[in-house]
Amino acid sequence: AIRDELTHETSAGRMLVEAAALALTARLAHAYSNDRSQLPVTALVRDCPERIRRAIEFMHENIDREISVAQLADIACLSPFHFARMFKRVTG
Structure with missing residues (x-):
């Protein structure tokens, strides 16, 4: 839908793209957020x-x-890879 809107702009396109972006953001937040209390604490963390x-x-x-x-x-x-893992682990 976003690609179609970018190639063939419509009057409600901006609203469509913003709604799609918001839905995607909510889906990613839901899928990848963790309750920090469930993460095991290791020496590395x-x-x-x-x-x-x-x-x-x-x-x-x-x-x-x-x-x-x-x-x-x-x-x-830290290395970029290790930093990314630790950032997620420490901040949840």
């Missing part, structure tokens, strides 16, 4: 909150800039 906190502070301080996962991983002193 216990060691990462400080690193993740530094990355979150950087995001808050630079909210007006585009920030990459690689930049955040550098701040946390």
Whole structure:
């Protein structure tokens, strides 16, 4: 539907695209959100909150800039892959 609207614009197209985006966002949030109380706490997770906190502070301080996962991983002193896993694990 979004692709069709982008190629053949209609009068209600903007509303259609916004509704589709909102539905997709809600679906992703529902599908990938976890209750943090259900996650097992491992030694690796216990060691990462400080690193993740530094990355979150950087995001808050630079909210007006585009920030990459690689930049955040550098701040946390982790590889991008490991940072992404730990960020999800620590923040839920």
